[in-house]
Amino acid sequence: MGKGRLEAFSDGVMAIIITIMVLELKVPHGAEMGALRPLIPIFLSYLLSFVNVGIYWNNHHHLLQAVRQVNGRTLWANLHLLFWLSLIPFATAWMGENFTNLPVALYGVVLFMAAIAYFILTHALISHHGQDSTLATAVGRDWKGKVSLLIYAVAIPLSFVKSWLGCALYVLVAITWLIPDRRIEKALRQ
Amino acid sequence: MGKGRLEAFSDGVMAIIITIMVLELKVPHGAEMGALRPLIPIFLSYLLSFVNVGIYWNNHHHLLQAVRQVNGRTLWANLHLLFWLSLIPFATAWMGENFTNLPVALYGVVLFMAAIAYFILTHALISHHGQDSTLATAVGRDWKGKVSLLIYAVAIPLSFVKSWLGCALYVLVAITWLIPDRRIEKALRQ
Amino acid sequence: MGKGRLEAFSDGVMAIIITIMVLELKVPHGAEMGALRPLIPIFLSYLLSFVNVGIYWNNHHHLLQAVRQVNGRTLWANLHLLFWLSLIPFATAWMGENFTNLPVALYGVVLFMAAIAYFILTHALISHHGQDSTLATAVGRDWKGKVSLLIYAVAIPLSFVKSWLGCALYVLVAITWLIPDRRIEKALRQ
Amino acid sequence: MGKGRLEAFSDGVMAIIITIMVLELKVPHGAEMGALRPLIPIFLSYLLSFVNVGIYWNNHHHLLQAVRQVNGRTLWANLHLLFWLSLIPFATAWMGENFTNLPVALYGVVLFMAAIAYFILTHALISHHGQDSTLATAVGRDWKGKVSLLIYAVAIPLSFVKSWLGCALYVLVAITWLIPDRRIEKALRQ
Numbered sequence: 001m002g003k004g005r006l007e008a009f010s011d012g013v014m015a016i017i018i019t020i021m022v023l024e025l026k027v028p029h030g031a032e033m034g035a036l037r038p039l040i041p042i043f044l045s046y047l048l049s050f051v052n053v054g055i056y057w058n059n060h061h062h063l064l065q066a067v068r069q070v071n072g073r074t075l076w077a078n079l080h081l082l083f084w085l086s087l088i089p090f091a092t093a094w095m096g097e098n099f100t101n102l103p104v105a106l107y108g109v110v111l112f113m114a115a116i117a118y119f120i121l122t123h124a125l126i127s128h129h130g131q132d133s134t135l136a137t138a139v140g141r142d143w144k145g146k147v148s149l150l151i152y153a154v155a156i157p158l159s160f161v162k163s164w165l166g167c168a169l170y171v172l173v174a175i176t177w178l179i180p181d182r183r184i185e186k187a188l189r190q
Numbered sequence: 191m192g193k194g195r196l197e198a199f200s201d202g203v204m205a206i207i208i209t210i211m212v213l214e215l216k217v218p219h220g221a222e223m224g225a226l227r228p229l230i231p232i233f234l235s236y237l238l239s240f241v242n243v244g245i246y247w248n249n250h251h252h253l254l255q256a257v258r259q260v261n262g263r264t265l266w267a268n269l270h271l272l273f274w275l276s277l278i279p280f281a282t283a284w285m286g287e288n289f290t291n292l293p294v295a296l297y298g299v300v301l302f303m304a305a306i307a308y309f310i311l312t313h314a315l316i317s318h319h320g321q322d323s324t325l326a327t328a329v330g331r332d333w334k335g336k337v338s339l340l341i342y343a344v345a346i347p348l349s350f351v352k353s354w355l356g357c358a359l360y361v362l363v364a365i366t367w368l369i370p371d372r373r374i375e376k377a378l379r380q
Numbered sequence: 381m382g383k384g385r386l387e388a389f390s391d392g393v394m395a396i397i398i399t400i401m402v403l404e405l406k407v408p409h410g411a412e413m414g415a416l417r418p419l420i421p422i423f424l425s426y427l428l429s430f431v432n433v434g435i436y437w438n439n440h441h442h443l444l445q446a447v448r449q450v451n452g453r454t455l456w457a458n459l460h461l462l463f464w465l466s467l468i469p470f471a472t473a474w475m476g477e478n479f480t481n482l483p484v485a486l487y488g489v490v491l492f493m494a495a496i497a498y499f500i501l502t503h504a505l506i507s508h509h510g511q512d513s514t515l516a517t518a519v520g521r522d523w524k525g526k527v528s529l530l531i532y533a534v535a536i537p538l539s540f541v542k543s544w545l546g547c548a549l550y551v552l553v554a555i556t557w558l559i560p561d562r563r564i565e566k567a568l569r570q
Numbered sequence: 571m572g573k574g575r576l577e578a579f580s581d582g583v584m585a586i587i588i589t590i591m592v593l594e595l596k597v598p599h600g601a602e603m604g605a606l607r608p609l610i611p612i613f614l615s616y617l618l619s620f621v622n623v624g625i626y627w628n629n630h631h632h633l634l635q636a637v638r639q640v641n642g643r644t645l646w647a648n649l650h651l652l653f654w655l656s657l658i659p660f661a662t663a664w665m666g667e668n669f670t671n672l673p674v675a676l677y678g679v680v681l682f683m684a685a686i687a688y689f690i691l692t693h694a695l696i697s698h699h700g701q702d703s704t705l706a707t708a709v710g711r712d713w714k715g716k717v718s719l720l721i722y723a724v725a726i727p728l729s730f731v732k733s734w735l736g737c738a739l740y741v742l743v744a745i746t747w748l749i750p751d752r753r754i755e756k757a758l759r760q
Binding site: 032054064 | 571572575576578579582583585586587590593594642645646649652653656657659660663664667668670671672673
C-alpha cells in the first residue's frame with residue numbers, strides 16, 4: 001500500500017491539533033494591557049505545545065521520507081501516535097490554567113506516551129522494511145529518542161516536587177529536537 | 191474521474207471529526223486528581239469513538255486502494271458515509287455525559303447508519319468496477335460487515351435493558367475490526 | 381501553475397466547514413427523548429447545509445477535473461467562493477435556532493452570494509482556458525446555475541412573507557443539484 | 571526532500587485558521603435586524619483577516635511553485651510562519667470585540683511578525699536554492715515585502731493615537747497584495 005494517505009491523514013490531524021490549541025487563548029473582556037496578563041501562562045503552554053507538535057510533524061515527515069510502503073499494522077501504529085497527540089490540547093489547556101503539580105505531570109505523561117507511540121511506529125516500519133533498509137540505517141540506535149523518553153520519565157515524578165522543574169525538562173527535550181535530525185537526510189543521500 | 195480528491199476530502203473530514211471530539215474533554219477548574227474523575231466516562235467514550243473513526247479511516251483507505259476511478263454516484267455515497275460519521279462527535283459527547291439508555295442507544299444508531307452507508311459505498315464502487323473486478327473479489331461476501339450490522343441491530347434495543355450491555359457490544363465490534371482486513375491486501379497482491 | 385494546491389486548500393476549507401457546523405448541535409443536559417426535541421430544527425438546518433456544501437464540493441470537483449491550470453485571478457475567485465461558504469455555519473446556526481423571517485432570508489443571501497461566486501469562478505476559469513476549451517463546452521449555457529440564482533432571488537423576499545416558503549425553495553434547489561451534473565463527465569469523455 | 575507535505579500541512583493549517591475565525595461570529599439570541607448590529611465590527615475584522623490569510627496562502631502557493639526541494643531549516647522557517655498566522659484568530663476576535671488602541675496595535679504586531687516570518691522563510695529557501703535560482707530572480711529585491719513591513723511598523727504606534735488610523739494602514743497593505751504578485755509567474759515562464 002502507498003504511504004500517501006497515511007501522510008495526508010497525519011498532516012490533517014496534526015494541523016488541526018496545532019490550530020485548535022489556540023482556541024484556549026480565550027478573548028479577554030477588557031481591552032487594556034492587564035486583560036492580557038492572565039493569558040501569559042496559557043500562551044507559554046501553547047508555545048511549548050506548538051513546538052512539540054511541530055517536532056512530531058517534522059520527525060514524522062523525515063521518517064516517512066525513508067519509507068516506501070505501509071501495511072495494516074503501521075496504519076494502527078500511526079493512529080496510536082495520533083491518539084496521544086490528540087490529547088495534547090487538553091493537557092496544554094489544563095497546565096496553562098493551573099501551573100501546579102498534577103497538570104504539569106499529566107502533560108509529561110501525554111508527551112511520554114506520544115514518544116512511546118513514535119518509538120512503536122518507527123519499529124513497526126523498520127520490521128516491515130527490513131533491518132538492512134535505508135530506514136533502519138537512518139534510525140540507527142536512536143539514542144536521542146531513548147534519552148528523551150528517559151528525561152520524560154524523570155520529569156513526571158519531579159513535577160510533584162516542583163512544577164517548574166518538570167516543565168523545565170520538557171523544554172529541554174524540545175530544544176534538543178529543534179536541531180533537525182540529520183540521520184535520515186544523511187541516509188537518504190547515500 | 192480520479193479518486194484523489196475523494197480521498198483527500200474524506201481524510202480531511204475524518205481528521206477533523208477525530209480531533210474535535212477531544213474538545214468535549216473540557217478543561218476542569220480544579221487541579222487535583224478529583225477534578226479529573228468526572229472526565230473518565232467522557233474519556234472512555236472518546237477512546238471508543240477514536241477507535242471507531244480510526245477503523246473507518248483504515249477500511250476506507252483499504253477500499254479505495256482497490257478502486258481505480260469514481261463517478262458522481264460514488265461521490266454522493268461517500269458524502270452519505272461522512273454525514274453519519276460527522277454525527278459521532280455529538281453521539282459520543284451525549285453518551286459520555288449521560289451513560290443511560292437513550293444516549294447509548296443513539297450512539298448505536300449512528301454506528302449502525304454509518305455501517306449501512308459504508309455498505310452502500312462499497313456496493314456503489316463494485317457496481318462501477320464490475321462483479322469480476324479486484325474490488326469485488328476483495329470484498330467477497332462481506333461476512334464481517336454483515337455480522338457487524340447484525341450486532342448493532344441487537345445492541346440498540348439491548349441498550350434500553352442495560353446501557354452497559356449495548357456498549358459492550360459496540361466495543362466487541364470495534365475489537366473485531368482492529369484486526370486489519372487482509373482481504374483487500376491479499377486480492378491486490380494477486 | 382498547477383491546480384493541486386487550489387484543490388487541496390478548497391478540500392480543507394470545505395471539510396472544516398462541513399464538520400464545524402455539527403458543533404452547533406450542542407449536547408443536551410437531559411438524557412430523555414424530550415431533551416432531543418429542541419435539537420430537531422437545528423439538525424434539519426445542519427442536514428440542509430451539509431447537502432449544500434456537499435453539492436459545492438461535488439461541483440467544484442467536477443469543475444476542476446476539466447481545468448488544466450490556474451492563475452492568480454482564479455485563486456482569488458476561488459477564495460471569494462470559500463469566503464461565502466465559510467459563512468454557511470453561521471447562517472445555518474442562526475436559522476436553526478430561530479426559524480423566522482430574517483434568519484431564513486439571510487441563509488438565502490449566503491447561498492445566493494456563494495452561487496454568484498461559483499459563477500464568477502467558472503467564468504474566470506473559462507476565460508483562462510478559452511471559449512473552445514473542454515471546460516467551456518462542458519459548462520455550456522449553464523441553465524441550471526442561472527435558474528438556481530433566480531430561485532434564490534425569489535426565495536429571499538418570500539422568506540419575509542412565510543419563512544417555510546423561502547426554505548422550501550432552498551430545499552428545491554438542493555434537490556435539483558443532488559442529481560449529478562453530467563455535462564462535465566460527458567465533455568471529458570469526448 | 572520533496573515539498574509535498576510542507577505544502578499539504580501549510581494548506582491544512584491555513585484552511586483551519588481561516589475557518590475557525592468564523593466561530594467568533596457567535597449566533598445572536600434575537601432574530602431581528604438589531605441582533606446583527608453588534609456583529610458588524612466582528613464581521614469586518616473577520617473579512618480583513620480572511621483576506622490577509624488568503625494573501626498568505628496565495629503568496630505561499632506562488633513561492634513554493636518556484637521551489638524544488640526543502641530541508642530541515644525551511645521546515646522550521648515554515649512552522650515559524652504558521653505560528654504567527656495561528657495567532658490571527660485571537661487577534662481578530664479581540665480587535666473585533668474591542669476596537670480600541672491596544673487590540674488594534676496587537677493585531678498589527680501579529681501581522682508584522684507574520685511578515686517577518688515570511689521574509690525569513692523566503693530567504694531560507696533562497697539560500698538553499700542559490701542566488702542565481704529561479705526563486706532568487708523571482709523574489710528580486712522584494713520591495714513590496716519590505717514596504718509592507720515598514721507600513722506595519724508605522725501603523726502599530728499610530729494605533730495608540732487613533733485606532734482607525736492603524737487599521738486603515740492594515741487595510742492599505744492588504745489592498746496592495748490583492749493585486750497578485752506576478753514576479754514568480756513571470757520568472758517561471760522564462
